Amino acid sequence: MKHNLGKRSLHLFFLLLSFLTLHAEDFTYTFKVDQPTPYVKEPVILTLDLNQTNHDVVMLFSFDIKKSEDYTFQRLDIRKTENYHDAKIHYVYLIYPLRSGELDITFDLIKKVTTDESLAYSFSGDRDNVKKLVTKDTQIDLPPVQLRVKPLPEGTLLVGDFTLSYEIKKHQAKAYEPLPFQVSIKGKGYPPLVGTLLPKEGNFTRFTEKPIVKSVATKEGTHSTVTYPMALSHSQSFSLSPIRLNAFDPKSEKKYTLDIPSQQFDIEQVESRHLVDTVDAPDIASEDWSWLSTLLGYTITFFAGYMTALSWRWSMKKRQKENHPLVQKIRNCKDEKSLLQVLIAADHSDFTSSIEKLEDSLYGNGKINFNKVKQDALEKRI
Template identity: 70%
Template sequence: MKNNLGKTYLRLLIFLLSFITLQAEDFTYAFNADNQNPYVKEPVILTLDVNQTNHDVVLLFNLTINKSEDYTFQRLDIKETDSYHNAKIHYVYLIYPLRSGDINVTFNLLKKITTDDSVAYSFSGDRDNVKGLVTVDTNVILPPVQLKVKPLPPGTTLVGDFSLTHSIKQHQAKAYEPLPFQVQIKGLGYPPLLETLLPQEGNFTRFAEKPILKSFASTKDTQSTVTYPMALSHSKSFTLSSIEIKAFNPKTEKSYTLTVPEQYFDIQEVTEEMLVDTIDAPNVLKEDWSWLSTFLGYIVVFTAGYLTALSWRWKKKSISKTRHPLMEKIQNSKDEKSLLQVLIAADSKRFTPSIEKLESSLYGNGKINFNKIKKEAEEQI
């Protein structure tokens, strides 16, 4: 009994070892991070190469980076060699660490195994009738890529190599007139999106729209242009304090400051004489009965319109009562046959020409204009 149990465990162990060996021999992989000791928000280019080693099967791969609050990522490129028994895939990712300290970038790799027969079967038929590919899927655990992230200098707002330009169309305005103000930040680095640029001090009114971002990611970094449309207004002249944005360039490891100089705005104030009206409106203790004449005018116009409508309705009824009944029958005729029946039933020689034309059209080869025949018949009444 014990010998049989031992043989069973031995066979199971041999099977597991052979399975693990087969899994290990299916493919190889290699990671490469161009910078494993970056600053916060400094770009890291990560590449992963997967090469098939077991050429007896057809291998397919699906790789994704797991989401995390510690970093952001974007796939820049993927190159695949379309060979069923010699798959080679090259992945390229752009990663930005978002905090200092040790960070693990983790992955989810799905390996799919199938056969040539399954591939051939899945593509049999036309393009609109592709059959499902049968695969054996396995989640492969890959070791994380570890990054040791360095902290930024205190007070740093932007990370990268950026420049700033500003535009103010006018420095003089009337009271409460909006003063357009625009700031543009562009360069290479982590996208320079800020919640606000305007200083909190100052009692002037601030208007700010959502920043306009244009960016393009590459293996060098992210090229960005951010436009901040704003406006200011006040009832009196005021000064906008200088705007200073502290930035850090991880390539040179140096801090720098982007600045908008202090701006003075000359506002034409509204005097008290312009605000106070010298005429009382409405006049005090004076009755105004003009509304009564207007109201009576509305009643007269309404009554006249109502009586006119009644008169027209009565006239229309009178006309319909005195209309010849044969006229209505002719007008209600929808086709040549029904009109012919109406005219024959009238038993009048004056409709003879119209009857002959209708008979020629119905029972001969004659061609007529049906509406024209109806009009001719109406004129004979």
């Protein structure tokens, strides 16, 4: 009976950790995590809401998660209410814990307080005499969000829900001729990057390239396709041992494997008389690098198609933007203050990063390249 009560208390404790609203001077902050007891490399969505409670001052915030070897993180979204007396900010982060046990997610938050007079003063003057916004900055010590991270089954290489496909163009070749071999791992979870896929067994020659990674992070986790281009060669027939990757899906808490069966390659022997070089000055460069063109062929074809589609989408998007009335307004901006006012008036989340840079330059200590920020704003989706 006592044991059951202990389990219930522990469950209630972590449930409370998943949604925590606290009060600080002048504002409140609310942390929420969707998974307070994840497995190692299981995605965790953390949200933070900052809400100003002292409406007598103008308040700004600077926030981010502190870097650590215990986890990786990526900001997915930030939404602001642009009201200087009623600041409301919503942050969304994707976090992957990298070790088991008790793990603290720590934060860096600075509260910046100023007045309407100081704000108006900073907007006065011409573009050659930008006046800095004076703020009173306070470092806020936020309590860490604690995760209780569960270990993975022993031998796990991939964490998530993945599928594997492979392609071997041919199983017959001449001696030392490269045999292209491509493996793709696709699915949702921690990006499926492994050191090497080829087994250590076998005395054949291995050629490998850097994996081709396509990943998109969302609130549901990271969707990835990782392609491994490789090639094998040998002077005689050989076999490739089976390849097995141990995987674990934390959502279903089930182990599974991704497998490539054993492969047999038949190599045509070269007679010894053909191995005798009768040329005094042979061109060895083409021989040494001929395998590379074969191996890279698949990569080049992939990127050619990808770039063509990307170019078409870019041209369509550019034509749409050229016809948008906001484009001309942004182009007419000659300084940081006018651009900031246009972007705030647009009230579009795509301009959040540009607004932050401009505010930091005008009211903080940040330095920016105005033309670059302006160009970035033009390129945003409208």
